[in-house]
Amino acid sequence: MSVLVVGLSHRTAPVALLERVSVSGDSLVKLLRDVQQDAHVAEVMVISSCNRVEVYAEVDRFHAAVTSISRLLGAHSGVPVEQLASHLYVHYEDRAVEHLFSVGAGLDSMVVGEGQILGQVRAALKLAQQEGTLGPTLNELVQQSLRVGKRAHTETGIDRVGASLVGVGLTLAERVLGPLPGRRALVVGAGSMSALSAATLQRAGVTDIVVVNRTHDRAVRLAQTVGGRAAPFGDLPAELAEADLVISCTGATDVVLTADMVTPREMFLLDLALPHDVDPAVRRLPGVTLVGLETMQESEAGTGDEGHAEAIAAVRAIVTQEVDAYLSAERAARVTPTVVALRSKAAQVVEAELGRLVSRVPELDGRARDEVAQTVRRVVDKLLHEPTVRVKQLAESPAGDHYAEALRELFNLDPKVPEAVRRIETIDAEPGRNTEPSKKEAGL
Structure with missing residues (x-):
């Protein structure tokens, strides 16, 4: 699954068109539900304001999802999708994260630095939560965009670029x-x-x-x-x-x-x-x-002047830093199910071998069996420690998924095990649930 943004704003469309596409109230709820019902969409949130209409979705297929969302925007607005297409922009995966963080920080607003966008993002988040169209991926992403926006306003002079x-x-x-x-x-x-x-x-x-x-x-x-x-x-x-x-x-x-x-x-x-x-x-x-x-x-009243260049540059630096941190953490999280699967397989091997030892040497007393078991487990933990720590570090790089794939291939891990772990983590990460992994899940 990957994050996709399909939308239009004051940067790409005339106000007259934005008026026609903008949705609110029951129309906004219907758009949310219609997009979520698409076979390629797992989660969805819509930001609809006087300056932008953007659909954020977690999707499993890029082209099919773009086509479906564009079609639904056209259907809900009454604007033929062929006419709408030339004004739409599409951001995917890393670019989608960067775009949302820039929106939250006020860099994409008509009046650069205006704070109202944070309220609009927050309202979009709340509505999607209420309607049940938001899952753990978008929830965490949008929550982080709000934190980025607050940081931009707290640490820089972006407010002075354009108060509102x-x-x-x-x-x-x-x-x-x-x-x-x-x-x-x-x-x-x-x-x-x-x-x-x-x-x-x-x-x-x-x-x-x-x-x-x-x-x-x-x-x-x-x-x-x-x-x-x-x-x-x-x-x-x-x-x-x-x-x-x-x-x-x-x-x-x-x-x-x-x-x-x-x-x-x-x-x-x-x-x-x-x-x-x-x-x-x-x-x-x-x-x-x-x-x-x-x-x-x-x-162009809201573009600011050269005197505000420093504040804008500072916010862009914050956005870049936050995007990098978010993507690194997200990539590292993707490898966790594979690490858990590896440790689970190792534990099964250990228990199987200890069982064989007991059957072959039944005269071993309980104290000796416990000592042997602890020794074997320590050896396995030490052997796995370095590769699991290293693969988590490598997973933070742009090509991090390849390291998880290599780990699965090298140790012949059942692909169903990481997927099962990922499903459990998805349930635990739902809004309002504890998202901290246990020490056992974290491999500690």
């Missing part, structure tokens, strides 16, 4: 409106992105913040956190008429802000929703500026 998508949007707003303090801001929605927007506005010096949401209680709670006020959703047109800056990010599937709701005047609207909250026709109104995800994508 909202921060970049406010920078663009200042170019149109001038200084933001003293302006009235309207936040439409009360989810996590809206909360981030309100907090970022407050840090930017905006004190007049209004929150509108379909569920009024949530709007009230969010407004209280930033010293603003909440307004009923029915008052949205009236609040729009008074706002200088509007940030909208709801989970609606249809347009929330129509052109006839907006009064032509100097006004800046930031649409962070996917699908869009704001009718694109708003751009034709005199004095009104509408910035959506595609505008930010084209402006």
Whole structure:
């Protein structure tokens, strides 16, 4: 089994296409289940956000799995797979690990270094766990990607490269409106992105913040956190008429802000929703500026500048280090079942020979038999110690699997034994179970 990634992001596809492919709620659950039901897929997780849709899967056949996942993405989005194919990227095995760690570290985001991606990865992990589509391989890989992301933010200045998508949007707003303090801001929605927007506005010096949401209680709670006020959703047109800056990010599937709701005047609207909250026709109104995800994508506002090169280089170094460590540990783990099988065979040989000794020399007393048994076992342990330690070390290299194969061939090990050990380890490594091997399993 190997890890495969099939997806598209702001780097490979226009926002309009991402809108069509993006899935959430019941649609996301259905995609998870449909992918897992494929004969070549053992585990699956999907990251779906405004900037990316990626399917992570553990598969037994590369080409067949890529074809199936691509077909399912097309079927769920309604985009013909032939049209989708030119925007898809595929990463496999080592490259898949590197890609996920880079995503978690914020290197692949539209705004380099933004921390929201960690929450998105965590949400994808939780959903896959709840739906039972995640197994030990992806669980450990994704958990490690979260640790890599936390390390990147803790040990480097990557946060300063681009605090968030909202921060970049406010920078663009200042170019149109001038200084933001003293302006009235309207936040439409009360989810996590809206909360981030309100907090970022407050840090930017905006004190007049209004929150509108379909569920009024949530709007009230969010407004209280930033010293603003909440307004009923029915008052949205009236609040729009008074706002200088509007940030909208709801989970609606249809347009929330129509052109006839907006009064032509100097006004800046930031649409962070996917699908869009704001009718694109708003751009034709005199004095009104509408910035959506595609505008930010084209402006390269989130690429940072040369002053951030050191932080980005530091994060890339962390990702490289963590990828190497993960792959080395994973390769070493692959040889463990073979080592266990070798020691099991040796133990069987020892017990068989001790049995023969007892039958041939029945006059040996118990004390003598115990001494002989201990001596034989020590000899076998010492003979096996060096090759088993060495093969574990060699297994960490890129060609490590070959050493396990050589060990199986040299000692004529039954291939069913390592596979049985591997199945036991897979069960023990399920989320919530103790994954530490016993001393006996570890050959200690």
